[in-house]
Every structure is written in structure tokens, then in C-alpha cells.
Amino acid sequence: MGPDQRSSPTAINPGSQSALRELNEERILAMLRSHGTLTQAALARSTGLSTATISNIVKSLVATQRVETAPTTSSGRRAMGVSIIDAADVAVGIDFGRSHVRVVLARAGFHLLGEDHTALPVGHRAEESISIAASMLKKLCANLGVDHTQLLGAGIGIPGPIDHRTMTVIRGAILPEWVGINIESQLQAALSLPVFIDNDANLGALAQVTWGEHQESSNLCFLKIGSGIGAGLVLNGSLYYGSLGITGEIGHSTIFNQGLICRCGNRGCLETVASTGVIIDLLSQSEGTPIGIEAVIERAQSGDSATLRILGDVGAAVGHALANVSNLLSPEVIVIGGPLAPLGELLLEPIRRGLFRHAIPIIGENTVVRMAALGDRAEALGASALVLRQGQPRQI
Amino acid sequence: MGPDQRSSPTAINPGSQSALRELNEERILAMLRSHGTLTQAALARSTGLSTATISNIVKSLVATQRVETAPTTSSGRRAMGVSIIDAADVAVGIDFGRSHVRVVLARAGFHLLGEDHTALPVGHRAEESISIAASMLKKLCANLGVDHTQLLGAGIGIPGPIDHRTMTVIRGAILPEWVGINIESQLQAALSLPVFIDNDANLGALAQVTWGEHQESSNLCFLKIGSGIGAGLVLNGSLYYGSLGITGEIGHSTIFNQGLICRCGNRGCLETVASTGVIIDLLSQSEGTPIGIEAVIERAQSGDSATLRILGDVGAAVGHALANVSNLLSPEVIVIGGPLAPLGELLLEPIRRGLFRHAIPIIGENTVVRMAALGDRAEALGASALVLRQGQPRQI
Numbered sequence: 001m002g003p004d005q006r007s008s009p010t011a012i013n014p015g016s017q018s019a020l021r022e023l024n025e026e027r028i029l030a031m032l033r034s035h036g037t038l039t040q041a042a043l044a045r046s047t048g049l050s051t052a053t054i055s056n057i058v059k060s061l062v063a064t065q066r067v068e069t070a071p072t073t074s075s076g077r078r079a080m081g082v083s084i085i086d087a088a089d090v091a092v093g094i095d096f097g098r099s100h101v102r103v104v105l106a107r108a109g110f111h112l113l114g115e116d117h118t119a120l121p122v123g124h125r126a127e128e129s130i131s132i133a134a135s136m137l138k139k140l141c142a143n144l145g146v147d148h149t150q151l152l153g154a155g156i157g158i159p160g161p162i163d164h165r166t167m168t169v170i171r172g173a174i175l176p177e178w179v180g181i182n183i184e185s186q187l188q189a190a191l192s193l194p195v196f197i198d199n200d201a202n203l204g205a206l207a208q209v210t211w212g213e214h215q216e217s218s219n220l221c222f223l224k225i226g227s228g229i230g231a232g233l234v235l236n237g238s239l240y241y242g243s244l245g246i247t248g249e250i251g252h253s254t255i256f257n258q259g260l261i262c263r264c265g266n267r268g269c270l271e272t273v274a275s276t277g278v279i280i281d282l283l284s285q286s287e288g289t290p291i292g293i294e295a296v297i298e299r300a301q302s303g304d305s306a307t308l309r310i311l312g313d314v315g316a317a318v319g320h321a322l323a324n325v326s327n328l329l330s331p332e333v334i335v336i337g338g339p340l341a342p343l344g345e346l347l348l349e350p351i352r353r354g355l356f357r358h359a360i361p362i363i364g365e366n367t368v369v370r371m372a373a374l375g376d377r378a379e380a381l382g383a384s385a386l387v388l389r390q391g392q393p394r395q396i
Numbered sequence: 397m398g399p400d401q402r403s404s405p406t407a408i409n410p411g412s413q414s415a416l417r418e419l420n421e422e423r424i425l426a427m428l429r430s431h432g433t434l435t436q437a438a439l440a441r442s443t444g445l446s447t448a449t450i451s452n453i454v455k456s457l458v459a460t461q462r463v464e465t466a467p468t469t470s471s472g473r474r475a476m477g478v479s480i481i482d483a484a485d486v487a488v489g490i491d492f493g494r495s496h497v498r499v500v501l502a503r504a505g506f507h508l509l510g511e512d513h514t515a516l517p518v519g520h521r522a523e524e525s526i527s528i529a530a531s532m533l534k535k536l537c538a539n540l541g542v543d544h545t546q547l548l549g550a551g552i553g554i555p556g557p558i559d560h561r562t563m564t565v566i567r568g569a570i571l572p573e574w575v576g577i578n579i580e581s582q583l584q585a586a587l588s589l590p591v592f593i594d595n596d597a598n599l600g601a602l603a604q605v606t607w608g609e610h611q612e613s614s615n616l617c618f619l620k621i622g623s624g625i626g627a628g629l630v631l632n633g634s635l636y637y638g639s640l641g642i643t644g645e646i647g648h649s650t651i652f653n654q655g656l657i658c659r660c661g662n663r664g665c666l667e668t669v670a671s672t673g674v675i676i677d678l679l680s681q682s683e684g685t686p687i688g689i690e691a692v693i694e695r696a697q698s699g700d701s702a703t704l705r706i707l708g709d710v711g712a713a714v715g716h717a718l719a720n721v722s723n724l725l726s727p728e729v730i731v732i733g734g735p736l737a738p739l740g741e742l743l744l745e746p747i748r749r750g751l752f753r754h755a756i757p758i759i760g761e762n763t764v765v766r767m768a769a770l771g772d773r774a775e776a777l778g779a780s781a782l783v784l785r786q787g788q789p790r791q792i
Contacts, residue, residue, distance in 0.1 A: 325724060
């Protein structure tokens with residue numbers, strides 16, 4: 001029996017009805033605080049309250065300016081999304097990349113307050129990017145009128161697998177400058193905030209189920225294709241860390257037994273055939289001049305046959321690796337992120353074909369593959385979600 | 397602060413100390429009821445009580461015959477295991493195989509009361525094995541003096557992936573006779589008990605963390621190599637079902653792109669190079685006469701080079717597939733079960749080599765691979781654990 005059903009007129013006096021209503025309001029606000037925008041249907045499912053009760057309470061919360069509603073899409077369908085308005089508490093999300101730092105500020109309930117982005121040279125020192133992030137945060141707070149006391153903490157994204165036994169980036173990572181550094185103490189000192197650290201692929205996955213379109217997925221795989229290839233897994237509604245914290249290393253699935261040597265020490269890994277570096281190298285060679293990832297996307301969109309052939313091969317290899325993931329984990333949805341996301345169907349189509357070729361039929365037919373919609377911001381937004389999502393953060 | 401620390405003499409009167417002690421006893425009994433045999437160290441970790449408190453309470457529970465202790469091994473080390481004695485409640489575990497039915501009766505706290513086993517011809521009808529299981533259960537109860545009212549329910553193992561949307565065995569399974577049958581209603585009617593249905597690989601995994609040696613693993617992969625190859629996953633301490641209930645389909649990882657056609661419709665799947673059927677076919681061909689799995693094990697143990705070469709190739713392929721699993725999920729331990737388990741190191745050694753070859757180094761070095769110790773009983777014991785383990789069963 002849902003608590004709302006107890007409010008029958010004969011059983012309970014008006015005093016306890018209002019107490020019950022407050023309790024139900026609190027449950028709805030708590031769900032919105034930890035999950036971001038939710039549809040009324042999702043709120044009903046997750047709280048056990050009836051849709052009539054939900055609709056009633058949401059109306060009164062809108063009137064008292066504690067939540068707001070806006071049109072959204074839920075698994076591709078139009079719906080009305082409900083989000084919390086909770087002015088005081090602010091979460092920081094920082095995404096450290098190979099050649100950038102991005103800082104976002106977000107209010108509880110997943111409202112983006114502001115963001116900043118700085119380009120950095122590849123190979124910059126970790127300490128340098130930490131100090132840049134700290135001054136970006138200071139400036140952002142000043143511009144937005146956010147006081148340091150309002151900050152709940154900072155979620156931090158690092159583009160490399162983190163060994164949870166030592167909380168350091170492991171050797172062989174795409175960002176050698178961060179290997180072996182005590183990230184936690186340096187960041188806490190620089191930011192004067194509690195920090196929550198995770199790798200970029202995990203944060204991309206978390207962003208999909210909080211800021212993204214997949215709030216209702218319990219089992220989601222986010223595959224980031226960049227200079228490295230790695231996945232973040234949401235399983236049974238939570239980020240999955242396994243025994244070492246090093247998970248989702250799909251980039252090192254062997255695709256060609258006699259393939260090229262990979263930076264991990266093995267050969268024929270997915271990364272040696274499908275990373276952005278490989279795509280750029282192949283196309284630059286035939287051009288005789290180095291080209292950027294934007295040019296790859298333009299050429300594909302204008303129908304250049306060499307580019308499309310390479311993307312076909314990349315998709316086949318990625319689909320093969322994702323078939324193994326799907327056969328093993330049966331996720332509802334796989335989301336592809338990273339700089340190739342603007343390619344849309346041009347890359348999704350060969351990925352789906354590869355997945356379908358290598359997965360058992362019932363899994364191939366039922367696994368949805370989508371491009372990430374959050375763009376470059378996914379990791380920083382996911383980092384702020386680490387802070388906003390109660391119970392989810394792993395404070396170190 | 398653990399509750400035991402509150403029992404400081406100045407803060408609490410004797411009355412509430414004894415209430416606190418009862419509460420702590422109940423917590424320990426609840427842990428043992430749902431997890432089977434645990435060491436005192438594991439009890440301390442999982443309840444948050446101090447080892448001194450645990451040791452005290454266990455002593456008094458032994459004196460009052462509510463628990464018993466016996467030497468055990470914990471991750472290979474000698475330790476003292478604590479198990480509950482809880483006479484009244486009995487769980488049934490039934491394992492339906494291609495050519496057998498096995499029934500076990502177990503008391504709460506994972507004490508095996510008795511078991512029975514019947515061989516059946518391959519291709520027998522599902523209805524036939526259900527009615528045989530029902531009479532085996534009746535006879536077993538009569539022999540052991542267990543009344544039907546003591547039975548909590550029956551866990552059921554089916555050797556095939558079960559689609560959780562319909563709770564039927566999917567097409568293409570190793571046991572075509574069960575495809576499309578409404579297993580639940582037939583079993584409930586035949587047994588007059590609540591039934592909890594799962595596939596054999598999931599039950600093998602559950603058996604390892606309840607009846608087996610791996611009670612302290614939160615992330616475990618159980619790989620069953622038989623006429624089919626499938627895995628069960630324990631992730632974050634619970635059996636993992638994904639979105640469809642069809643998980644662990646490692647047997648259909650593509651190992652050879654241009655390999656043999658598999659019963660799933662794809663080609664070069666792990667099953668086409670490493671199932672027991674393939675091993676038997678290869679060796680029978682060179683012999684000119686069909687040999688059984690026992691003969692394969694004998695030949696390997698006596699050092700026959702053709703047999704060892706085939707097991708080397710099987711291990712390499714299995715290790716390759718398990719490297720993908722480990723890179724993705726970072727399990728603490730992988731347990732190999734099925735009829736090849738008696739091969740021990742003869743099969744483990746090539747599997748480990750294959751895993752090490754294809755996994756990233758830190759994962760290869762830290763993933764433990766073991767043979768299952770529960771023998772043919774693993775699935776039936778796991779089925780009874782579905783019933784015994786509070787919160788774990790998925791009643792349909």
C-alpha cells in the first residue's frame with residue numbers, strides 16, 4: 001500500500017493528512033535532488049505514490065517555487081520534466097582533459113549555473129592544470145555571485161583508470177602526467193573543498209542517467225571514443241567500480257590477434273583500430289598533411305568515401321567489442337560519447353551493424369545504441385553529479 | 397561508531413546493555429542466515445561490530461546451540477567458520493540438466509540435509525523431468541523426516557538463458573525442450589511450493605558466494621564450461637540480471653572471425669572452440685571411436701599430448717574471452733565450473749595464460765582464477781541458496 005492511499009477521509013484526521021502530505025513532498029524533493037529532472041510518471045514509479053498524488057504535489061511545489069516544470073524527452077517521447085529549485089547548495093564539476101580544463105557550477109536538482117573552459121597544451125603538468133582549475137572556479141563563483149560556503153564539494157574527472165586501492169592514476173594511462181600523483185590531497189588543498197574523484201568514462205555514464213536523456217535506465221554503458229577508448233558502467237542504477245576501480249577497459253579488447261602493438265603492452269586492441277588518433281593518422285597519411293577531428297567529421301558529412309570506409313571499419317570493431325559487453329551485461333542502452341559524437345548515424349550505423357553481427361540475436365535486437373547528447377560537457381556535468389547525487393559519491 | 401562501542405559502563409544501564417546484546421546477536425544471526433558460513437573477521441567487517449564483541453557473542457551462541465563453528469578456508473587461508481543452526485526451515489534446490497535432475501534439501505544457514513540424483517536420456521520432455529523431480533522431493537522429505545510445511549520454497553536451475561520479460565527459456569538454448577514453456581506454473585503445481593527460477597550459471601555463481609569458498613567476494617564471475625558455455629555474475633554482492641535477464645553469454649564471444657557456425661547463428665563463437673562437445677569430437681575423431689568426458693580427463697592426467705594440446709587451445713580461447721570480462725568488470729575472482737573442473741591446473745594454467753595475454757596488465761595480475769570446488773552439486777546448492785538468501789530471490 002502506498003502512503004497516499006492511507007489518506008482516505010474516514011481513516012485519518014486533517015492534521016495527519018497534512019503531515020503525510022509533507023512527508024510525500026519531501027520524498028519527491030529527495031528524488032529530484034538525487035536524480036535530476038524526472039517525469040511525473042518516473043516519480044510515481046520511484047516513490048510508489050499514485051500519479052494523481054504526484055500531480056497534486058507537483059502543482060503545489062510549482063506554486064511555492066520549490067520545483068519547476070519544462071518540456072523534456074523521455075526515451076525519445078515528449079514528456080513534462082520536473083526539476084527542483086534549491087538555490088543555496090552548489091556543486092562543482094571539474095573535467096581535466098589531455099588539452100583542456102572545464103569547470104561547471106550546478107545547483108541541486110541539476111541546474112547548470114555556469115561554466116568555463118581553458119585550452120591547455122598536450123603534456124602540461126598536472127599541478128599546472130589544478131592551479132588553473134582553482135582560479136577558474138574562483139572567477140566563476142565571483143561572476144555568478146556564489147559564495148564559497150555554498151559549495152558542497154567538487155567532483156573531479158580524470159581521463160584515466162584510477163586504482164581504488166591507492167586512488168592514483170595507473171601506469172599506461174592516456175595522461176602520463178597524472179600517474180602516481182596524490183590527486184586528492186593536491187585538489188583538496190587547491191580548492192579548499194571535499195573532492196570526489198572518478199575517471200572520465202564513469203562520469204560520462206553518470207551524466208547520461210542524471211543530466212542526460214537516460215534517467216530511467218538502470219543498466220547503461222557509456223563508451224567514450226577519443227585518443228583512448230573506455231567505458232563507464234551504470235549497473236542496477238549505480239556506477240560500477242569492481243574490485244580495483246579499473247573497469248570498462250573496452251579499448252583493450254583484442255580485435256585482431258596479430259594486430260598492432262598497443263600502449264597497454266598487448267596487441268590488436270580496439271584502441272589500435274578505432275581511436276581518434278588512428279582515424280586521423282590514416283586520413284592524414286593519404287592526404288600527405290595532418291588533419292584535425294573537425295575535418296574528419298566534415299568529410300564524412302560530405303560523403304567522402306575514404307573517410308566513410310574508415311568509419312565503417314571503426315564501427316565494425318567498436319560494435320564487435322560492444323557485442324561482448326552486451327552479451328555479458330544486457331544493458332538497456334549504450335551511449336557513444338567523445339569528439340566523434342557529431343557524426344551521429346554516420347558512425348552509429350556501422351556500430352549497430354557490428355553489434356548485431358557479433359551479439360546473440362535477442363541481445364542484438366534489444367540493445368539500443370545512441371549518441372551522447374551532452375557534448376563536451378558530459379564529463380564535467382557528471383563530475384558535478386557525483387556531488388549532487390546522494391549516496392552515489394565515493395568520497396576518498 | 398559501531399553499536400558495540402556504545403556499551404561503555406558509564407553511558408548505559410545494564411538493562412539496555414542486554415537489549416543491545418540481543419540486537420547484535422540478531423544482526424549476526426541474520427548475516428549467517430543470508431550468507432552461510434562466515435569467518436569471525438568477515439562477521440566483524442559486515443556488521444561493523446568489533447572482533448571482541450563478535451567473539452563474545454559467537455561463544456554464547458555456540459553454548460546455546462544456535463550457531464556452530466568448524467575449521468574452514470577463507471581465500472586459501474585456514475580460519476574458523478561460523479554457521480547458523482536453525483532446524484525448522486528447509487529450502488529445496490532443484491537442478492534440471494540435459495541428462496539429469498538433482499534435488500537437494502538444505503536447512504537455513506546452508507546445511508545440506510540430503511540430496512538425490514536421477515539420470516535422464518538427452519532430449520527428454522520438460523514435463524517428464526518436472527514430475528520426476530516432484531517424486532524425488534517427496535521421497536527425500538519422507539526419508540529425512542521433513543514435513544512439507546517446513547519447506548520455504550524451491551529454487552530451480554534451468555540450463556539456459558531465461559528472458560525475464562516472459563520468464564521463458566529463449567530460443568537457441570542448449571535445452572530446446574524447455575523453450576516457451578511456462579516453467580513457473582508447471583513447477584508450482586507439481587511441487588505445491590513457491591518457486592524461484594534462474595539459469596544454471598547464475599546459480600553456480602550464487603553457490604560460490606554462499607556454499608562455496610568465496611563468501612567474501614563482492615564481484616565474482618562463474619564460468620560454466622559444458623555442452624554450452626555461460627557465466628553467472630555476482631556484482632556488488634548480488635546476482636546481476638541486466639535489462640533482459642539474459643546475461644553472461646560469454647560462450648558467444650567471437651573468438652575466430654571466420655570460425656565455425658554456432659547454434660546461436662553467429663560464427664567463431666567461444667562455444668565452437670571450447671565446449672565439451674567440441675573437445676570430445678576432436679579427440680573421438682583422432683581415436684576413430686567416441687570417448688566420454690571422463691576419458692578426456694584421464695588422458696590429460698596421464699599426459700597424453702593430443703589431449704593436452706586441445707586443452708591448451710581451449711584454455712587460450714577461454715582466457716581470451718575472460719580477459720574481456722575482466723577488463724570490463726574487474727572481478728576479484730573467476731571460478732571455472734562444469735564437468736572439466738577435475739582437470740584443475742591442467743586447464744587453469746592455459747586459461748590463466750590466455751587471460752594474461754589479453755587483459756591489461758594490472759587486471760591480468762590481480763584477477764584470481766580458480767576451479768569450482770562444489771562439483772556437480774553447485775547448481776542445486778545455488779538453487780537452494782536462492783530460497784535461503786533473504787532479499788536475493790527473485791520470485792516470479
